[in-house]
Amino acid sequence: MIQHKLKFAAAAVLALGLASCDMNLLPKDGLPTDESLQTVSDLQNWWNGRMANLRNQQGGIFTVVQDLQADQISVTANQGNHYAGSLSWESCTASDYDRRDVYISYYQALTNINFVFENLGNLEVKEGEKSTYNILLGRHHFYRAYCYANLALRYGTPYNAASAGTDLCVPLLLEFDPVGRPARATNQEVYNQILNVDLAKAKELLAGVKGEPGADEITIDAVTALEARVKLYMSDWSGALAASKSLIDGGNYPLVEPDPQNFVDMWVYDAPAEEILMPFISRPKEEPRWANIYYDAKTDAKRSDGKDGCNYVSYLPFKWVVDMYSDKDLRKPVYFEMQECNIKDNFYNFYVIAKQKGNPNYASTHNDAFTWWGGYVPDGMVRPKIFRIAEQYLIASEAAFKAGQEGTAKEYLNALRISRGLDKVTASGNSLYQAIKDERTRELAFEGFRLWDLRRWGEGVKRHDPQVPADGSTSHLRPGIFEYEYQPGDFHFVWPITANDINTNENIKNQQNPGW
Structure with missing residues (x-):
């Protein structure tokens, strides 16, 4: 299952916490996995790596792919051929690399979580460390549940209690086996693992870890x-x-x-x-994450008056989306900004998506001349x-x-x-x-959230009413996709099991999602 990707991912992440080991003493193709998890401090290092994974699974392809497949965002002529399988559903195949990469990322995380669980017997818990050990273990259980919940949402049959015992979900890996090739488990099995095993254990072990705003x-x-x-x-x-x-x-x-x-x-x-x-986000140590790729503040894009610094947008919210927010709605001026947009060196005043545009405290560039951006360049760097x-x-x-x-x-x-x-x-x-x-x-x-909400509400995707200039022209938009309709129940609402797995795992070769 995801054989070649997981093998490399496991090797890469198993190096975590091994800085004190002399790697020159090991075979070139070997890793001291039996030495990488021996103390609670090691376990903390492993969890730090998992928390970094979890944080990096926010924004980017983990939200953009499904949001562009839905109905709230139009695509401008600035955009290249990115996310083609989301923009035109008919062009999407089981080899689509965005859906493949999301799939692989969750399974890479699961491989490393399972490594921890399998090697807990090698770990020495000293006097006074039991509480920390339990918390770290609980967090690993939470993250395994999180990964399976997201895999099930995207690649599994939408949950139906009446048929959960036979409906196919995703392969269930519960042991450290980077080249394992299990068949797809049922919804009943996967959701039982999420709720009654991992989340139940996380509740038990984290019962004393109280929450607070911004945790x-x-x-x-x-x-x-x-x-x-x-x-x-x-x-x-x-x-x-x-x-x-x-x-x-x-x-x-x-x-x-x-x-x-x-x-x-x-x-x-x-x-x-x-x-x-x-x-948590740390600047300047960390590079911008581009959680929001929609704002597109470019310092080298010219404005209509020749000044540098313009929104060179590839994506715009549909007009009907902006119009859902009344002027009384306090979210409206934070989620959207009216900006001058450079689209193929033509200029328009449009609402752009400003939600999570970037925290000025994390910005790489501050310049008072950029008054239209508040004196900094929003780069999507947010918690x-x-x-x-x-x-x-x-x-x-x-x-x-x-x-x-x-x-x-x-x-x-x-x-x-x-x-x-x-x-x-x-x-x-x-x-x-x-x-x-x-x-x-x-x-x-x-x-x-939008694509999955439409699916469970039994509604289709209807793209309509883009923002246009006063003359009504649509030359700033990519043709053929800004007015389109996909019916409820379309098989594209459930993503395909990646083609590599179908082609290399004999146990799921006949278990592809319908239509793919």
């Missing part, structure tokens, strides 16, 4: 947040409601007051307000917001509605809306459900 490490609250998200995707309404409600009622993460500065602080300056898990309490309010609202508790659904929905500067919703029935879905669309825009 940069895995706490018990991050475990519960993942549980709520997984159960929402499973349509386990009572389970999703219970998990999300426990985080809301715990009171550790109050929604911000409806003040414009709170949203600037939260999204631009990474203020620890509503974030359940927000890993990734892996879990937020706002998502939990949305989970609680939707789960309560689906469980027949409209009053509770409205309570959670309106609490979020008030925080965002909006009026309460008084609707009921289908109108209330639409309001819940609309609020989820607004709050979580451009964070990688």
